[in-house]
Amino acid sequence: MARARKNGVGGQKANSLADKDRWLKYYRSMLLIRRFEERAGQLYGMGLIGGFCHLYIGQEAIAVGMESVKRAGDQIITGYRDHGHMLAAGMDPKEVMAELTGRAGGSSHGKGGSMHMFSVPNGFFGGHGIVGAQVSLGTGLALANSYRNDGAVSYTYFGDGAANQGQVYESFNMAELWSLPVVYVIENNQYAMGTSVERSSAETHLYRRGLSFNIPGEEVDGMDVDAVAEAGARAAEHARTKGPYILEMKTYRYRGHSMSDPAKYRPQGELEEVRKTRDPIDHLKAKLEGVGLKEEELKAIDAEVRQIVLDAAEYARTSPEPDPSELYTDVYLEAAAR
Amino acid sequence: MSVEILMPALSPTMEEGNLAKWHIKPGDKVESGQVIAEIETDKATMEVEAVDEGIVSEILVPEGSEGVKVNTPIARLGTGAANGKAPSATPEPAAAKASEPAALKAEVAAPVAKAPAKDPEIPAGTRLVKVTVRDALRDAMAEEMRRDSDVFLMGEEVAQYQGAYKVSRDLLQEFGERRVIDTPITEHGFTGLGVGAAMAGLKPIVEFMTWNFAMQAMDQLINSAAKTLYMSGGQIRCSIVFRGPNGAAARVAAQHSQDYSAWYANVPGLKVIAPYDAADAKGLLKAAIRDPNPIIFLEHELLYGQEFDVPEIEDWIVPIGKAKVRREGTSLTITAHSRMVGLALKAAEELAADGIEAEVIDLRTLRPLDHGTIVESVKKTNRLVTVEEGWGPMGVGAEVAARVVEHAFDYLDAPPLRVCQEDVPMPYAANLEAISLPSVEKIVKAAKAVCYR
Numbered sequence: 092m093a094r095a096r097k098n099g100v101g102g103q104k105a106n107s108l109a110d111k112d113r114w115l116k117y118y119r120s121m122l123l124i125r126r127f128e129e130r131a132g133q134l135y136g137m138g139l140i141g142g143f144c145h146l147y148i149g150q151e152a153i154a155v156g157m158e159s160v161k162r163a164g165d166q167i168i169t170g171y172r173d174h175g176h177m178l179a180a181g182m183d184p185k186e187v188m189a190e191l192t193g194r195a196g197g198s199s200h201g202k203g204g205s206m207h208m209f210s211v212p213n214g215f216f217g218g219h220g221i222v223g224a225q226v227s228l229g230t231g232l233a234l235a236n237s238y239r240n241d242g243a244v245s246y247t248y249f250g251d252g253a254a255n256q257g258q259v260y261e262s263f264n265m266a267e268l269w270s271l272p273v274v275y276v277i278e279n280n281q282y283a284m285g286t287s288v289e290r291s292s293a294e295t296h297l298y299r300r301g302l303s304f305n306i307p308g309e310e311v312d313g314m315d316v317d318a319v320a321e322a323g324a325r326a327a328e329h330a331r332t333k334g335p336y337i338l339e340m341k342t343y344r345y346r347g348h349s350m351s352d353p354a355k356y357r358p359q360g361e362l363e364e365v366r367k368t369r370d371p372i373d374h375l376k377a378k379l380e381g382v383g384l385k386e387e388e389l390k391a392i393d394a395e396v397r398q399i400v401l402d403a404a405e406y407a408r409t410s411p412e413p414d415p416s417e418l419y420t421d422v423y424l425e426a427a428a429r
Numbered sequence: 430m431s432v433e434i435l436m437p438a439l440s441p442t443m444e445e446g447n448l449a450k451w452h453i454k455p456g457d458k459v460e461s462g463q464v465i466a467e468i469e470t471d472k473a474t475m476e477v478e479a480v481d482e483g484i485v486s487e488i489l490v491p492e493g494s495e496g497v498k499v500n501t502p503i504a505r506l507g508t509g510a511a512n513g514k515a516p517s518a519t520p521e522p523a524a525a526k527a528s529e530p531a532a533l534k535a536e537v538a539a540p541v542a543k544a545p546a547k548d549p550e551i552p553a554g555t556r557l558v559k560v561t562v563r564d565a566l567r568d569a570m571a572e573e574m575r576r577d578s579d580v581f582l583m584g585e586e587v588a589q590y591q592g593a594y595k596v597s598r599d600l601l602q603e604f605g606e607r608r609v610i611d612t613p614i615t616e617h618g619f620t621g622l623g624v625g626a627a628m629a630g631l632k633p634i635v636e637f638m639t640w641n642f643a644m645q646a647m648d649q650l651i652n653s654a655a656k657t658l659y660m661s662g663g664q665i666r667c668s669i670v671f672r673g674p675n676g677a678a679a680r681v682a683a684q685h686s687q688d689y690s691a692w693y694a695n696v697p698g699l700k701v702i703a704p705y706d707a708a709d710a711k712g713l714l715k716a717a718i719r720d721p722n723p724i725i726f727l728e729h730e731l732l733y734g735q736e737f738d739v740p741e742i743e744d745w746i747v748p749i750g751k752a753k754v755r756r757e758g759t760s761l762t763i764t765a766h767s768r769m770v771g772l773a774l775k776a777a778e779e780l781a782a783d784g785i786e787a788e789v790i791d792l793r794t795l796r797p798l799d800h801g802t803i804v805e806s807v808k809k810t811n812r813l814v815t816v817e818e819g820w821g822p823m824g825v826g827a828e829v830a831a832r833v834v835e836h837a838f839d840y841l842d843a844p845p846l847r848v849c850q851e852d853v854p855m856p857y858a859a860n861l862e863a864i865s866l867p868s869v870e871k872i873v874k875a876a877k878a879v880c881y882r
């Protein structure tokens with residue numbers, strides 16, 4: 092099933108902006124994710140968010156860097172650690188936070204929760220709770236792009252733990268066999284719940300996992316938003332013109348797996364070390380200061396982001412619960428009249 | 430302006446904990462993300478990070494305090510004007526109670542299904558053509574693929590080999606390899622790809638060589654295809670048909686011979702169809718392909734070669750969700766689906782010779798189940814026998830009987846009986862296989878029993 096492919100138009104949109112403007116955009120987006128997640132953690136502690144809640148703190152550079160290469164029509168799909176991708180994709184923080192609190196104003200009207208959110212207009216196809224399932228689904232999005240020959244790319248994210256699921260390799264095989272336009276973004280934060288990559292994986296260099304399918308891969312510093320964006324652009328170009336590509340993003344999750352995980356399985360000092368030396372936001376802040384950005388400018392962004400998050404939290408607390416009549420809606424779609 | 434820092438819950442079930450350690454003291458400047466305290470429960474110790482920035486004005490609960498209730502203020506923070514609007518960190522009691530399911534009190538009733546549409550009229554003089562079930566299915570796919578370019582077929586051996594059971598004969602020749610796609614042997618993966626493509630708006634038909642192999646793909650069928658519309662609040666559609674032979678084949682033993690009807694019919698979000706004759710196979714498959722929901726379409730290998738009359742009508746569509754009375758009678762009601770309809774009809778003939786007039790209902794669609802037709806029949810006959818090829822416990826017959834008991838209890842003159850596969854894996858030996866399956870004799874026997882004859 093070899094397919095004709097539209098040629099990529101080439102050139103990344105972010106590069107057309109001056110470094111400073113581009114960095115400011117990244118900075119704002121990454122800070123929004125971090126502040127949002129901190130607030131979500133707080134609302135969870137207050138009992139306003141239930142169940143599982145997987146925070147993205149530490150991994151912000153990945154969703155934000157990759158977003159810079161996304162074009163209209165491209166899709167993103169990920170697992171349950173999804174708040175960051177949604178915010179980066181431009182979903183309204185209010186809708187995202189209200190979904191976390193299970194309210195009518197949430198993006199799924201409160202019926203999906205933290206792990207199951209979607210926004211077709213933003214190209215965001217979820218938000219999936221089963222480890223690895225999004226990999227075949229994301230490859231299916233790419234199959235649709237290829238079927239339509241519309242030049243769109245599917246960015247399919249998954250974790251180091253998910254990288255050991257069988258369907259990932261079933262998908263790799265079909266993706267390369269059919270030259271599907273998909274970029275597999277492995278967010279290697281070094282742990283799957285309490286299990287480190289070393290304890291779960293025979294091949295710990297996850298970017299090599301496509302080798303036996305002839306899928307090229309590369310390791311990327313996932314704490315450096317510029318490195319992410321550059322590798323992302325390369326991968327997207329390859330996906331658009333040739334077929335699948337794997338990016339292994341080396342990153343770190345600061346918090347526990349979900350809210351009730353104290354993450355005691357990590358060696359003493361590991362988190363502190365990462366926070367001190369590799370924090371993606373600090374790293375970018377330093378670059379911005381290096382090009383002469385003034386303290387007040389950064390402060391203004393901080394204040395703006397803080398207000399957005401406060402408003403989102405307020406909305407998420409005050410939006411009503413879904414009406415009981417919503418219980419039976421959205422189970423089936425009505426068949427169109429024939 | 431000041432905000433209160435509250436005792437956080439580490440897990441949904443935590444009600445109280447110990448404040449093990451403070452890392453801050455009054456007068457300290459605190460930044461978002463900074464570790465300010467350690468909390469412990471009997472299960473875990475965890476660091477508490479600040480969410481707001483500011484200067485610590487007061488520690489309200491001292492280090493070493495035990496049994497601190499969740500949401501108790503534990504410290505106070507003075508925040509600068511830079512923080513903008515007052516962060517309302519104190520939970521509103523109403524909102525915090527939000528986890529109590531209001532739905533329970535409100536007693537939401539399941540919506541009453543609209544009366545399903547009737548089968549299309551067959552105008553007088555319409556030619557009836559003998560067609561095998563295999564070709565009827567093929568014709569349905571070909572017609573829908575001609576009609577809608579978003580429809581495509583994928584599965585193992587569907588293209589070059591023309592289908593493991595030749596159901597996709599000539600489709601590759603007509604539609605080409607873009608729309609008739611041979612997949613590797615990779616059920617979990619290609620089911621996920623199909624669902625993903627459906628989420629992107631296409632209308633895939635995914636063939637399973639047999640439904641036994643769909644077990645590998647169960648997660649994608651249930652967790653992704655059936656549930657995503659709901660979990661997305663109606664945003665993500667999944668118009669897809671999964672089809673292939675289901676039920677007992679001949680002499681292939683337990684792993685290749687199983688009826689999955691009850692498994693899928695248990696799942697909200699799916700529609701489940703199991704036709705018997707060629708006209709229904711064609712009309713229901715066409716309806717399934719046009720339906721915007723995920724459909725489980727259960728065919729039967731032993732029916733593929735059987736010929737039936739199919740009306741020669743342009744766009745023959747049979748409505749989903751409507752049972753069909755295959756034979757009218759007054760003595761008892763027999764329900765069946767797929768290949769079991771044939772057995773039930775034969776049993777009805779034998780019973781008629783004994784003066785027992787069975788009404789035979791072909792369920793056709795298992796979800797949504799047309800219980801109106803069943804209940805009306807039982808109100809007339811007062812007796813019920815259900816027939817299915819699968820195992821009895823928690824099965825289709827159990828569901829049919831429950832609905833009849835619920836809606837026509839006073840009309841029943843005998844306890845309903847179920848005819849189903851014996852409660853064992855399918856044996857290979859010819860004699861054991863035969864006695865493990867439902868048969869005309871077993872149906873006749875059950876029918877006589879409910880008639881006290």
Ligand SMILES: Cc1ncc(C[n+]2csc(CCOP(=O)(O)OP(=O)(O)O)c2C)c(N)n1
Pocket residue numbers: 172220221222223249250251252253254280282283284344348
């Ligand atoms: C099929 C399946 N198995 C197990 C789980 C439970 N579970 C949820 S997340 C997780 C760890 C996954 O880790 P990783 O893929 O590295 O992603 P991360 O959480 O680090 O982002 C597990 C085991 C699940 N949701 N689905």
Ligand SMILES: [Mg+2]
Pocket residue numbers: 250251252278279280281282283284
């Ligand atoms: Mg991980």
